[in-house]
Amino acid sequence: MAHITMREAISQALREEMYRDERVFIMGEEVGVWGGTYAVTRGFLDEFGEKRVRDTPIAEGVIVGAAIGAAIAGLRPVAELMTINFAFLAMDQIVNHAAKLHYMFNGQIRCPLVIRTVGGGGRQLAATHSQTPDVVFAHFPGLKVVAPGTPADAKGLLKAAIRDEDPVFFIEHATLYQLRGEVPDDEEYLVPIGVSDVKREGKDVTIVSYSKMLQTSLQAAEQLAKEGIEVEVVDLRTLRPLDMRPVLESVRKTNRLVVVEEGWRSYGIGAEVATRVMEQAFDYLDAPVRRVAQAEVPLPYNRRLEQMALPQVEDVVHAVNDVLYRKVSS
Amino acid sequence: MPDELSREELLEMYRQMVLIRRLEEKAAELYTAGLIGGFLHLYIGEEAIAVGACKALRPDDHLLTAYRDHGWAIARGLDPKRVMAELLGKATGVSGGKGGSMHLASAEHNYWGGHAIVGGHLPLATGVGLAIRYREEDKAVLCVFGEGSTNIGYFHESLNLAAVWKLPVVYLVENNQYGMGTEVSRASSRSNIFEKGCSYDVASAPVDGQDVLAMYRAMREALDYAREHGPFLMEAKTYRYSGHSMGDPERYRSKAEIEQWRAHHDPIDRLANLLTSQALAKETDLQKINRDVEEEMEEIVRFAKESPEPEDDALYEHVYVQPVPVQ
Ligand SMILES: Cc1ncc(C[n+]2csc(CCOP(=O)(O)OP(=O)(O)O)c2C)c(N)n1
Numbered sequence: 248m249a250h251i252t253m254r255e256a257i258s259q260a261l262r263e264e265m266y267r268d269e270r271v272f273i274m275g276e277e278v279g280v281w282g283g284t285y286a287v288t289r290g291f292l293d294e295f296g297e298k299r300v301r302d303t304p305i306a307e308g309v310i311v312g313a314a315i316g317a318a319i320a321g322l323r324p325v326a327e328l329m330t331i332n333f334a335f336l337a338m339d340q341i342v343n344h345a346a347k348l349h350y351m352f353n354g355q356i357r358c359p360l361v362i363r364t365v366g367g368g369g370r371q372l373a374a375t376h377s378q379t380p381d382v383v384f385a386h387f388p389g390l391k392v393v394a395p396g397t398p399a400d401a402k403g404l405l406k407a408a409i410r411d412e413d414p415v416f417f418i419e420h421a422t423l424y425q426l427r428g429e430v431p432d433d434e435e436y437l438v439p440i441g442v443s444d445v446k447r448e449g450k451d452v453t454i455v456s457y458s459k460m461l462q463t464s465l466q467a468a469e470q471l472a473k474e475g476i477e478v479e480v481v482d483l484r485t486l487r488p489l490d491m492r493p494v495l496e497s498v499r500k501t502n503r504l505v506v507v508e509e510g511w512r513s514y515g516i517g518a519e520v521a522t523r524v525m526e527q528a529f530d531y532l533d534a535p536v537r538r539v540a541q542a543e544v545p546l547p548y549n550r551r552l553e554q555m556a557l558p559q560v561e562d563v564v565h566a567v568n569d570v571l572y573r574k575v576s577s
Numbered sequence: 578m579p580d581e582l583s584r585e586e587l588l589e590m591y592r593q594m595v596l597i598r599r600l601e602e603k604a605a606e607l608y609t610a611g612l613i614g615g616f617l618h619l620y621i622g623e624e625a626i627a628v629g630a631c632k633a634l635r636p637d638d639h640l641l642t643a644y645r646d647h648g649w650a651i652a653r654g655l656d657p658k659r660v661m662a663e664l665l666g667k668a669t670g671v672s673g674g675k676g677g678s679m680h681l682a683s684a685e686h687n688y689w690g691g692h693a694i695v696g697g698h699l700p701l702a703t704g705v706g707l708a709i710r711y712r713e714e715d716k717a718v719l720c721v722f723g724e725g726s727t728n729i730g731y732f733h734e735s736l737n738l739a740a741v742w743k744l745p746v747v748y749l750v751e752n753n754q755y756g757m758g759t760e761v762s763r764a765s766s767r768s769n770i771f772e773k774g775c776s777y778d779v780a781s782a783p784v785d786g787q788d789v790l791a792m793y794r795a796m797r798e799a800l801d802y803a804r805e806h807g808p809f810l811m812e813a814k815t816y817r818y819s820g821h822s823m824g825d826p827e828r829y830r831s832k833a834e835i836e837q838w839r840a841h842h843d844p845i846d847r848l849a850n851l852l853t854s855q856a857l858a859k860e861t862d863l864q865k866i867n868r869d870v871e872e873e874m875e876e877i878v879r880f881a882k883e884s885p886e887p888e889d890d891a892l893y894e895h896v897y898v899q900p901v902p903v904q
Contacts, residue, residue: 272711298711304741309734312700313707319689320639320708343694344701353673354895355684388896412898441901488901 249432254424256398257363258287260405261325263434265295268323271409274301275310275327275363284329285365285424307336311362315345315414318360323409331366331418332378345414346389358414361405366394367420367459367509368557374545377553379510381458382519384416385486391440392486394418396461398428400484403438411440420459443490445497449477452567453497455520456507457483460539460558464507467563478567486516494520495528502533503570507563512540537566582632582793584857588866590632590789591852594624594845595870597648600657601819603874604647604664604678608823612882613664615677616693620648622818625844626751627652627721629792633800634719639687639709641702642721644679645751645817646691649721655683657873658880667884674887675895696722696731699748703735706744706808717745717803719796724770724812725756736777736808743807747799748779750810751786753817758829771812779808786813787842790851816842 251259265271272295273288279302282289292300303310307328314326328334334341341362348356368377385392391413395401401419408415446461447468456464461482468478479497483489498504504524506517517538524536542556568575582590601619608617620627623645631652634640642649650660655671663670664678671681672691679693689705692698702720709716726732727750739746750770754761762768774781780802784795792813799809816838820827852858 301742304734304738306734306738308731309700309703309738312697312731312735313704313738316689316701316704316706317708317711318704319701320705322708322711324704339694339697340700344692344697348690349898350895351672351676351680352682352684352690353675354898355672355682356689357898359898391897391901485901490901 248429250427251398251430252424253398253401253419253426254285254287256402256430257405257419259430260402261288262291262294264406264409265299267434270321270323271325272299272301272322273325273327274303274314276303276305276329278302278327283327285421307333308340311337311340312344314360314362315340315348315358318358319348319356323359325361325363325409328362328364330376330421331364331380332376334364341384341390341416342387346387349413350389357412359412360414361408361417362414363417363419365419365421367422368541368546368553369422371548371550371553373548377546379541381418381486381510382515389414390487391415392418393440393484394458394486395484396423396458396482398426399430400438400444400482402430403436404440404484407437407440410437415440418458423459423462426462438484441485441488441490443493444482444484445479445493446482447478447480449479449501451477451501452479452503452505452570453494453501454478454480454505454507454563454567455483455494456480457486458509460507460509463558463560464563466560467567470560470564471567476567476571483516489519491523491527494524498524498528499531502531504532504536505539505563505566505570506536507539507558509558510541511543512538513543515540534570534572537570539563539566587848587852587857588862590628591845591848591863592866592870593628593652594789594848595867596657596873597624597627597651598845599870599874600647600651600661600877603878604661605819605823607665607878613678614666615679616644617664617678617823618645618821619817619819620645622838622844623751623753623786623815624648625789625792625848626786626813626815629789630719630749630796632793633796635716637687638716638800639689639705639718641689641698641705641718642691643695643698643723643726644691644693645723646679646681650681650683650688650691653683653686653688655681655686655688658877661877661881662884665881665884666886667881668887668891669880669884673891675891696726696729698722699726699731699735702746703739703744706739706746707742709745710742715804717747717800719747719749719800721749721751723756724750724752724761725759725764727770727773728765736774736779736810739808740777740779745803745807747796747803747809747811750812751815752812753815755821755829757821760829769812771810774810779810780806781810781812783812783814786815787844787847789844789848
């Protein structure tokens, strides 16, 4: 175990996999000489050389498309999209190609590809550079979508993604790179894709979340614990395929559910999880499910307005109190 | 005898072109009869390009094409029976009935599809080229698309990247003069598409796409060039006799224009004339090939019609290589 940052954990995963498998290489904007926009691949160019750490033109379509082509031909590309907002320029490659080829050609084509990208708001980058559109990608069968919320999960999931035979869309959060945590050194440490995880046990209310909002939810749980409320926090980790088992088990125990996501509420993770709980554990619910999510506006630049739009610890606390029918004077 | 191609090879190229044309005519018939669904884009008039180019392609080279792909599949050596079965959506089809006319592929032939998003496979082919360089293999990629696909961003992104990384890809434009109903000069800043190569410092050349031997020679050189140096942009001038797809009202061109191409630039007639004028084949030899193809067509159609539908289980097969069990 080492106490390291999310950035170091991701970096470690990439490095270990590149040493393990000659076919693994990185391509994207500023991944080489610059060292990665978020400094994840700093030093990689010197360590692995230009063949395996490839700076590309600013051309998202061909970054993802060429990575798919290389995967088809047997390599293991890790394509980096500087931020998730630019993934929209590669949407056709992600949706119409990566997600479709294996099925459409009846299993003849494989795309063992990882697309690493960075999402999330909270850094005053305004509307085009602050989005959390994770659900958009999770909509498509054929893709696997992963969004870790701890350094250990980031490392284990990225290693699993690189070893996976399917295209994996791997979403990091822009404000989590400095987050520290215990991370196994073991080179065979893997976290399976498609397995949700209970990050905090409790008996009163279930919170379902992931990525940055996992941290927000854990803080809310900490605060509520001081008031004697025991919150269970389930981390989805993978958005597709969605593992509902720990969520359902938890709801059957607590009978109350709050879903916390950073993206917009409409058609979101909350909508999906709440519906599945209704379909599979309706009789266990003692209160309507509550959703905590981003205000339905393009995110503004102004710090105060931006924070108003993003879910805060207090919003989560408030929602938990709501499902407990708890009156709290403020 | 032209080049080093033997008489047998030339006759085989003739046979392939005839087979492609008959298969397309048959497909049109089956479409009209309701046995083929979706879109159907015929290759009639353009046969020399696929046959000439695939003759130059080595077995371990790679091929990616657009949706006008039946001719390419056959020229690449896929079983015509399984091609037709795919058009009919049968389990025995090359893509198990899940791809249809626009999505033929065969991993064993390094034929990575049939792609129906205009320009979408150019980045893929570029990436296959990257894999070849990465592994230092002596191979090339042939990437085929229409002139209408050279106005989309992917064309620019792919040629630029292939040039920067010197990837062994031949980008072959089938300039059949129209992208659906839009005549080339109404959509492209240049009507000579090969000239676009200079923007990226990519070597390029035009070729007469109605002349199967010219096509073969040019492609062989282009592939060698690509293996050695990097990307090549080739423009095959051609013409499609049929509509863009079935049901095209064809308001954008005249019957006379089509007749002119059929009468004076037909690729099959052209090879037939060459073969007879150089005494490589007699008229009766060619007639025999035509008859043999007719017979083969019957077998192809019978196979496709009699093949089973995909099983219900096929619906959920191959979404993932490694599926995660759903709760
Ligand atoms: C991205 C995209 N836009 C539009 C279409 C619809 N479409 C299909 S074929 C076509 C014309 C393409 O013409 P060209 O590339 O010249 O090929 P041709 O059909 O002549 O062989 C169009 C507009 C599409 N399939 N994909």
